[in-house]
Amino acid sequence: APTLHRLSIQAFEPVLIEGNAIRVHPLVCTAYNADFDGDQMAVHVPLSVEAVMEAKLLMMATHNIFSPSSGKPILTPSQDIVLGSYFLTMNPKTEPKEGQRVPLIGCLEEALSALHVGVLTLHDWIDMKNPDKGNETLFGITKKSVVRTTVGRVLFNTIWPDELGFFNQPALKGDLGNLILETFRNRGKEETIESLDRLKEMGFDMATKAGISIGIFDMIIPPEKKQRIAVARKEIDKVEDQFKKGIITRGERHNKIIDVWTTATDDIAKEVFTCLDENLGKDTINPVYLMMDSGARGNRQQVRQLCGMRGLMAKPSGEIIEQPILASFREGLSVLEYFMSTHGARKGLADTALKTADAGYLTRKLCDVAMDCIIVCDDDDRRDGVVKKAIMEGDNEIVPLRDRIIGRYSTDDINNPSNPIEIVIPSGSLITEEIASNIDALGITRVKVMSPLSSRIKNGLTALEYGTDPSTNSLVKEGSSVGIIAAQSIGEPGTQLTMRTFHIGGIASAGREDPVINVRKAGKLRFKGLRLVTLANDQQVTLNKTGSIQVLDEDDRIVDDYPIPAGALLHFKDSDPVEDEALLAQWDPYNIPILSEKKGVISFEDMLPGVTTKVERDASGGRSMVVIEHKEDLNPQVIVKDSKGNPIATYSVPTGAQVAVDEGTRIDAGSIIAKTPRQASKTQDITGGLPRVAELFEARRPKEGNVGQMAKIDGIVSEAGTLRSKKRLLVTNEESGQVEEHLIPHGKHVLVQPGDFAQKGQLITEGAKDPHEILEILGPSAVQEYLIEEIQKVYRLQGVTINDKHLEVIISRMLFKVRITDPGDTEFFWGDQIDRFAFM
Structure with missing residues (x-):
């Protein structure tokens, strides 16, 4: 297997066993990316005293609990262990009835002996004396004197230290990760290692005792499926009808059909999970649901394909085929459906084979650039940094501010906004989890932290600029080769990403934005940069794309800022008060409209049939005029004239837009003049991924036309x-x-x-955007921020977390040279490219 990051080489103490195979601990498989389908590993024996010492102190598996790339535990259990833990802690199918008494148990030991004797089973409800009464714990309840739980959960809690409290819910894969992290924070490394070993033993033991097997009848087909497909077909007929009558364009038709099938698939998926959860009213849990819900194997998408319907597929080009696969794997696919499936599956396999090499090459280039970047000293006297803020997508916060500043050092004093004299954190101090949460709670939205990007040292960084080492959560040591760690942290998931495409087998995941905005927090509205036109019914429509609506709190601080697209219908006026969840604006998800600000009579300019426009006819004789690409020096425009025939507004119509008005007609303000279909969605495949990352790191200019x-x-x-x-x-x-x-x-x-x-x-x-232009117009810090956000976007799409500081280490190497524009009286020449440190 390829050595992709630091954790691909670890040291172990030997254990003597019978037989010829060397056993490996199951928990380190995640780090090695090893599975048991014939993987091979190499064993090296360190001989010299120094080598043995280094292996013992640095490379032992017990020292590498956390991943250097994200700081999350990498010794997380998966598959069997997760299955066993979930089986042990799951909710019994039958709830105790009102007033029904359940066995009352005094302590852990009593419950366990009752289990051994056979008086109770793992999934019996019991009332147990609360071990956490009066103690502040993470998972426990402080106030109650009795907790309602199951025998299995009592057993599960014997694994973890008492400080965490009594964990009283089904343990999913994510919960196990949290428990490991909290054990480490509260009890340190030794205790965590012991807990992990106990978890491994119990997980395998329970998975065996559960005897879970899976058969075709466990994949329950929801009874509502036929009806839901019939509804979808009716909707498709409506869309086809609209297209034939010429109400909608070909592009809109395609988008709407994709939309109808996507919603149908999602609805059927919801039904599937409800059916699996109920398991036809049996008193046992459904094994397919158990595996999916616990996170042991299979995700919602795969289960949907087993029991619901496979859904839409993509062609190798990324286009979505309009005909969905209605069958599920349990029902079996028809020959045609199978053929459509192979499209996506084959593309996935081909991609995988080709891109593994690319990912390796990317890692190599990154190492090349950053290998000499090491921690030189603890601190220098210059305090400079970059501003961090939460990452938003539309109006959803995807990465909160606290996650971006934990483990960094502040450059300036951070003050409490409501009491400016109070200093929350002085400059040059570490932002811990606690402080970060505090900053978030105070409503501070921007924090300036020290960063590799603002480093002034030639070949290296100071420890404070880098911050804490994610794998140990303490300040990075002098001499650490942070450059190589950064390169590995970015390159390792690169290979993972490339290998992830074929799991979905080309299922079309058409990401479409919601065409509405709901207010998240109540407050007062302030319109910023919006150009509005008021319709006859007193509603306002936006004309421009560049405006936004801000929500202010009592102290006139901005709580939220929503960018508003063109053609959005607003439900409130400027400075209106709004409640939580109020509908602020809505718009057409399929088209971008061009609206008229003035009322008047329409006239056309440079709209020449066959040259700049063509008339599209539909099957039923409906017509629409569409602007086409043209070589001539013409500029197709719609002009609005007043009653005297003087032009009062002109609108240029872009290529591909459908003109929605006829020459000579009278229109009101706010009427739609033309509309361009929003781009038909291509599937977001990692093909955008790896090449995109390489393109960003190399700061390539986008293709000419783009x-x-x-x-x-x-x-x-x-x-x-x-x-x-x-x-x-x-x-x-x-x-x-x-x-x-x-x-x-x-x-x-x-x-x-x-x-x-x-x-x-x-x-x-x-x-x-062209990174070179961003640098020219907005300066170095803007281009650095742009690159970090764009690269993170690609990894986030695949659910991979990488700490910003690794990207910053690499990007700090990208702006290393300056070009001399005026040598003055130095010994440089015009146009020389020199090291920026020589220049400083």
């Missing part, structure tokens, strides 16, 4: 005709009078409209 233009200054957008068959947009800063020109090719979708305020670095046209 670069989005960014505003170079803050200012107001205006149109200025065309130049060399490109559209001219000007951004004018009203304070300084500075003007920047943007030439936009025809057919590029423009994200701003004349009169909008563009912020420096904001995308003006659709496309990918």
Whole structure:
């Protein structure tokens, strides 16, 4: 097996056994990524005294409980052990009836002896004297004097130290990880190791005693399935009908069909889990559900395919096939369905084979760059750092601020916002879990911490810049090779990612955003940068994409900030008070509309049939005019004129947009002039993943046609005709009078409209951001933040956690040189690329 990270080489004390196979402890398999289908391992014997010492002190498996990449326990049990623990602690199928008495037990020993004698079974409810009464523990209940529990849970609690309290719920895979982490925090390494060994023994023992087997009849098909599919088919007929009548475009039809099947699949999946949970009213638990729920084997998606329906598949190109696979594996697939399945499965296998090499190459490049990055000293006298804030996706917080600052050192004093004199944490001190939670509770949203990115030392870092070592949770030691650890932490999941595609077998997971915004916290609204038009029914619609709605608390602090898309219907006015969960805005999920601000009469310009536009006819004779790509120096526009025939507003129509008005018709303010379908969703496969990570680390410019233009200054957008068959947009800063020109090719979708305020670095046209441009316009810290967020996005999609500091170590090596623009009286030349330390 390949050695992908530090934990792929560990030291053990030998245990003499019979037979010719050397046994390996099951808990270290996660670190080695080993399974028992014929994997081989190499054994090295250290001979010299120094080698033995090093193996004992640094490489022993007992010293490597936590992963250096994320700080989570890597000795986490999986499969059999998880299954055994869950079986031991699960809820019995029958709840005791009201007023029914259950055996009253005095202590742990009493329960266990009753079990051995056979008076009680593992899954009998008992009332036990509360061992945690009056003690503050993590999992226990302090107030009650009696706890209702099962004999199995009493047995399970004998594994863990008493300080954690009585754990009284089914133990899932994640819970076991938490228990390990808390044991380590409360009792230290030795006790944790012993608990892990007890857990291993008990897990295997219980998994054996449970005698769980799985048969085809355990995969229960929900009775509502047929009916749900019939409903979906009716909806599809409606969509087809709309398409034939010409109400919707081909792209919309495809998106809607995918949507209908995705929701149908999800509904059937919900039914599946309900059915499995009830298990046809039997008094035993369903083994398929048990394995999935505990986290031992199989995930919700796989179980859905066994019992519900396989759902939508993707072609190798990433496009989603409209015809879903309605059968589940239990019912069996028809020949055609099987053929559609093989599409995705084969692509997965081919991808895996090809990308393993790429992942290895990425690790090699990362090591090359960062190998000389080591911890040189504890601290230098310069205090500089980067600002950390929570990561949002739309209006959901995915990574809270506390997770990003634990284990880092603050650069400045952090003050309490409601009492500025009180210092929460002085500069240069460690942010522990407790302090991080405190910062979160006080509502502080940005914290400046020391970081490898702001390091001023030539080949290395100071310990405070790096912070704590995630695998030991204490300050990193001088001489640690943090560069190599960073490279391994990023490269190791890279190989994992590439190997993960085929598990899903090309199932289309169409990610679609919710077309509504609900308020998370109550407060008062403030509209920021929104251009609105009021409709006849007094509702307001947004015209621009760049505005947002902020929610303020009593002290006028911003609690939330929701970006609002164009064409959103707002349910509140500016400065209205709102409650929790109130519906703030909603919009069409399939199209991006272009709306008219003024009322008047429509006229067209440069809309030439066959040159810039084509008429799409549908089966039933409906027609729609669509703007097509064109070579000529033409700019298709819709012009709104007033009653005297003077133009009062012009709207450029991008390629691929469907024009929704006819020439000469009268329209009201807020009418839709044209709409472009939002991109038909391709499946998010890791193919975006690994190459994307490499592309970001190499700071490659995006492909020619795909670069989005960014505003170079803050200012107001205006149109200025065309130049060399490109559209001219000007951004004018009203304070300084500075003007920047943007030439936009025809057919590029423009994200701003004349009169909008563009912020420096904001995308003006659709496309990918170019890291070089970010550096030029917004400076080094902005490009560093962009790279970290984009790389983390790829790993997060696969559920991989990597600590920011590893990415920061690598990215700090990316901005290592400066180019001389003016040598002055130094000995440099124009255009020389030199080390930034020589320059400083």
